[in-house]
Amino acid sequence: MSTICDDLRAAILQAAMQGKLTKQLPEDGNAEDLLETIRALKSNDKKSKIQLGAVKNNDKPFNIPSSWCWGYFGDLVFNHDSERKPVSKEKRSRDNGQYPYYGATGAIDVVDDYIFDGDFLMIGEDGGNFFVSRDNSFIAHGKFWANNHVHVVSMTNMNINYMKHFLDSCNMPAMGLINGIAVPKLNQKNLNSIAVPIPPFAEQKRIAEKVDELMARVADLEQSADALASLRKAFPDDIKASLLQAAMQGKLTKQLPEDGNAEELLDQIKAERDKLIAEGKIKKQKSLAPITDGEIPFNIPENWKWVKLADITTYKMGKTPQRSDETYWKDDFAWVSIADMPENGTLERTKEKISQKALSEKFNNSLVPKGTLIMSFKLTVGRCSILGIDAVHNEAIISIFPYIDANNSTRDYLFATLPFLSNFGDSKDAIKGKTLNNSSLSNLLVPLPPLAEQKRIVERLDILMQNINVVGDLIASE
C-alpha cells in the first residue's frame, strides 16, 4: 500500500497545479498582472537576458483557472548560475566549515565562505534525482556556497515553496528534459523552457501551505499502511506454524480404529532394529531414558505415543575432508553443506564436490542414497531437505533412516515435523546459535502416530500448505 501513498502524493501535486486544491478568490487578482510585474523587473535586470515570452498552446499540458496564466520558468526567476564556483575537495577539507556547500542533491560539504545569501531554489543539474524520485529541487536559506552541478535561482513575486512543489510535480524524464546517459543532466535551456501554471501571488501561498498539510497526513497514513503490510507479511508463517502444531496434536486428522496404535508400530520397529544389529549393519546403542510426564510438550491422541528420535530412526553424521588436501576435492561426488539445503525442498545440486579418494578414505565408500531425509543441527537447527541425488554431507547435518517406513510415510512425516520439533524441545530457553549434539539428537521428542495416520497427516498438510501459499500470496498482494 505504500504505492497508494505514492499515488496520493502525485495526485495531490497534480491537483495543486491545476488549481483544484484551492479556491480562486476575486481579491487575489489576476496572474497576468503578476507576470507583467515580473517581466518589468527582469528587463531592468542586466544579468537576465532571457525573455521567452508567452507560452505556446502546445506547451500547455492542462487547463487552468481563468485568474491564472502560464509562463516559462526562465521568465519567472533570476538565474544565478554564472555566480557559481566549484571548490576543490582539497580546499574544502582544509576549511573548518560553517557554511553549507551545495551540490545537485543537497549539502555535500561545508566551507569557510559563502557566495549566496538569501532564499534560493536549487535544482539539480548534473546527477540530480530525476529518475529516482520527484525530489528535483530543494530550498536553500541564508549564507551558502554552491558548485556548478546545481542550478541556483531566486525569485521575487513568486512564492518559492509553490515553485518547489511545482517542480516536484514534474516528471522530468517523461517531459524529455533530461539528457546524458552516464550522468543525467537538466541543462539551463531545458529548465527555463518548462511551462509553469501561475496562480495569483496570494493563492500560491495557499497552495504551498495546503500541499504541506496534505503531505504530512499522507506520511501519517503511510505508517498505518506499513503496519498493515507487516501484519499481512507475517500471517502466512504464523498460520503455517499453527497448522503444524495442530497436525502434531492429532487435531488435523481423524484417529481411525483400523489404524491400530503406536505401541504396535513400536514393537515392529524394535524388532527391525534388533535384526539390523544382529546383521552387524548398525551398532547397538545404550538404551535411552524413558520419557517423563514433565517432559511432554503437549497432549496427543490415545493411540499415539511420545518417542525419542533414536527409538524410531538411525541416523548418521557426516564429515568434512581436510580442506588443505586438494586430492579430496574433485568433481566426483556431491557434498552437502547447510547452505546447499533448500528449506522444505528437494536438494538437486551442491556447491562443492569431493573426489573418489575422499569417498573411500573418509566416507567408507558409501553415498547417502537419493530420497533420504537430511537435517541440519548446528547453528541452523532443523532445516530439512530430501536428497534429490546421491550425496555425502558435512558434520553439521544428519541423514535419517527410519527403521520402518511404508512408502516413505515416516520419512515424510518427519520431514514436515522435525523443523518444529528440533526447536521446540528447549524453546523455553532457546538460545540462538545453539547446537544439538548426538545426545540431544537421540533424545529429540517426537509424537508418533500409527503409520496410516502419518500418511494422512502428510497429505492433509500438503493440501493445507498449498492453500496457505495461495492465500498468503493473495494477502501479501492486497
Next chain:
Amino acid sequence: MSFGNLIKKLQDIMRTDPGINGDAQRIEQIVWMLFLSLYDAKEQEWEIIDKNYVSIIPEEYRWRNWAIDNKDGKALTGDELVTFINKLFRTLKNLEITPDTPVRGRIVREVFTDLNNYMKDGIAIRQMVNEFTKLDLADFQNRHAFNEIYETILKDLQSAGNSGEFYTPRAITDFVTRMVNPKVGDTVADFACGTGGFLVSALKHMTQNDSADTIESNKKLQSAFYGVEKKPLPYLLCTTNMLLHDINNPEIIHGNSLEKNVRDYDEKDKFDIILMNPPYGGNEKKAIQSNFPRELADSETADLFIVEIMYRLKKSGRCGIVLPDGLLFGGDNTKTAIKKKLLEDFNLHTIIRLPGSIFAPYTSIATNLLFFDNTHPTKEVWFYRMDMPEGYKAFSKTRPVELKHLAPIEKWWNDRKEIEDEKKSDDSSVTYKAKSYTVAEIADHNYNLDLCGFPQEEKVILSPEETIKNFIEKREALEKEIDAKLEELKQLLEIK
C-alpha cells in the same frame, strides 16, 4: 549541587513567566544562560594563559559584568533586565566573524544564532541567573555534566524515543573506549556525536594513559577530535563540552555526515579511531541513500553509518560501535551485503551482546557492541553475551549499569575462552555464553550474527482457528485506522 535539583528549580521559576510556552522554550532558556556562565569561566582560564586574550563578547554583555548579584541593589532586574537581554541577543547573533576568528570565538555567534530569549519577566530572569551564579565549574568536568543535563532535559521532554535519540550510558562509553584504546597521536571521530560523550571519553582515556604528558602531546590532542551532529541542541552542548575539556578549537560540525558521497572521501577524511552510537530506526530518503553504493544502501540510518565508517577508517584503524539487533539478524540483501563486506574487508573480531535494559529507562531495545579494525579480513568472530549481574533482574533509572558490571567482560577479553551455558538437563542442547565462530560458519548461517544471544520470550503458537481470528481482528483494527486517516485527508481536500 545536583543537576536534577537545579533544573527543577529553574523550571519552577520559568513557570511564573508568561512568555514561556512549553518545554522546548524552557530548554532554550536554560541553555543560553548555562552557556554564557560556562563560557565566562573558561575565558577566565584563557586570560591567565594568554595575556593578550580578547573576548569576542563586548564588555557590557560579558556574564561577569551583569550576571553577578551583589545584593547591593545595583544588579539589573525587572524590565531593565529584559531590555538588556534582548539587546544582548541581538548583539551576539550579529557578532562579526572573519576567517581568522578562532573557533572558540565563533562558537558564541553560532550558539546564539539558534537560540532565543522568550522570558518577559525580568524578575524571573534575575532569579534564574542567580541560580547559575551559584554553579561551580569543577563540577562539570568531573561529572559529565552535559550528558546529565541533556538527559535530564530529555526525560522531561518525554521525547526520548523519537528518532533513536538515546544517550549512551557512561559505563558503556567508557568500556568501549577502553577496549578500543586510543592513544595520543591517534585521530578520533564520531559521526553522530550527540553531546560528545565518546569524544570526551576518548580524551580522558588518552590523557590518563599518556605517560609522556608533554606540551607535544597536548598539542596533538588539540587537533585529535572530530565530531558531526545534526541536531542543534546536542551540537551546542557538544561544542561547549569540548571547550570545557580544554579543546580550544573543537572540530565539531553542525550537519549530517550522511549527506556526503562516500566515494568522495579520501585519506584526509579518514581516522585512526572511530567510536559511535548511531541513531536507530531512522528512515533516510533516497537522496541520502544515493551517497552510498547501491547494494549497500537502505533507508536505515544505522546501516548507512556503518558503511560510512568502512570508508573512513584508516588502515590499521580501530572502531567500536553500538548497534541494535536489527542489523545483526537482518536477512535482507542489503544488510547481508553490509555484513559480508565488513567480514571480508575488515577484521570484525568481537561482538558483545548487551541485555535489553542497558538503556533503561529510555528504551528496552536490544543492543550490541561491535569491535573491528582495518588490518586484515576476519578469520573468526568472538561472541560474548553479557548477562545481568548478581542481584539485578534488570537495569533501571535508579539502578543503571556501571563500569564494574562490565569488569567480567574485560577480564574475558584478555583471555578468551569458550564458555558453555549451564545445561538444563543431560539431554538439553549446548548453548554458549562466549564462543568464536569462523567466517565459514557465519556464511553458512546466512550471515545472521544473532549468536550467543539471550533466551527468547516463548512465542506462543495458537491453534489455527485462533491464529486466523487474531489476524482478522488486527487487520480490521488497522483498516479502520487507515479509513479514518483517509477520511481526514478527504476532508482536507475539500476546497476552502
